Amino acid sequence: MFSKWKSKKEEKRTETNLEIIAPVTGQAVPLSGVPDETFAGGHMGKGIAIEPAEGKLIAPFDGKVAHVVKTNHAVILEHPSGLQLLLHIGIDTVSLKGNGFISHIANGDQVTAGQTLIEFDLEAIRAAGYPTITPVIVTSTGEVAPEVDCHYGPVTAGMNHILTVATQQ
Numbered sequence: 001m002f003s004k005w006k007s008k009k010e011e012k013r014t015e016t017n018l019e020i021i022a023p024v025t026g027q028a029v030p031l032s033g034v035p036d037e038t039f040a041g042g043h044m045g046k047g048i049a050i051e052p053a054e055g056k057l058i059a060p061f062d063g064k065v066a067h068v069v070k071t072n073h074a075v076i077l078e079h080p081s082g083l084q085l086l087l088h089i090g091i092d093t094v095s096l097k098g099n100g101f102i103s104h105i106a107n108g109d110q111v112t113a114g115q116t117l118i119e120f121d122l123e124a125i126r127a128a129g130y131p132t133i134t135p136v137i138v139t140s141t142g143e144v145a146p147e148v149d150c151h152y153g154p155v156t157a158g159m160n161h162i163l164t165v166a167t168q169q
Contacts, residue, residue, distance in 0.1 A: 016081060020163035021113065022155035023060045023087050024134055026052040028162050029152060031135060036091045039135045044086060046148040047137035048162050050155060055120040057087055057134070058157050059111040069094070072101035072118055076139065077111065083146070083165060086137040089118065090125050100124035114158045138165055 022028065027050065034040045034049045059077060066076040066084060073093040077085050089101070100121035105111060125132050138148055147166040155162055 016167050018061070018079060018081060018083060018163075018165045018167065019161045020085065020136070020165060021060045022050065022157050022160050022162045023057050023117075023136060024050050024052045024155075025054050025056075025157045026050045026134075026155065027153070028150070028155045028160075029133075030150065031137075034091065034133055034135055035131050039088070039091075039137070044135070045137040045139045046146070047086075047135060048150045048152070049133050049135045050162070051133050052089075052122060054157075055122045056116060056157065057089060057118040057120065059113055059115045059117055060085065060087075060136075060162075062112050063110075065105050065107055065109040065111060065117075068103055068105055068107055071096065071098040072103040073098075073120075075103075075105065075117055077117075081167065083167060084139045086135070086139045087117070088135045088137070089120050089132075091131040091133060093125060093130050096125070096128060096130070100128075136162065138163065 064078045066078040068075045074088040102119045105117050149164040
């Protein structure tokens, strides 16, 4: 009897593909190229990294700001589907204590695709000795782990798809 309920619930699940656009302009590379084992090893989630050519981070989709780190070097955005995306500018940039980062958002803000989230000074980050590579990580999608396809190469913020995320709902 209960198995019939379970199968009906499973039948209602649908797969959805979300196309995530580049939040920064630059060169999209595999996470394995990030000089930090937490990101490179996939411990934060699946995703991609972008070596930025300019210091501007934009929203890759319409959604909500789930969290802005107080030093403004990272933000978590939530898509209406529940998918959460971590955008982390540089490696070990928390050590800059917010210097070189200007946030245009706050926790709980609704954002639209293409909206500027954070501006950052690439030269200041490099001068301080930190890598500027920017991981873009799928951190949450609900009950079922997503399938994430990555698209590498040169990307323009707001234009090129970098991730295709298949989720079940």
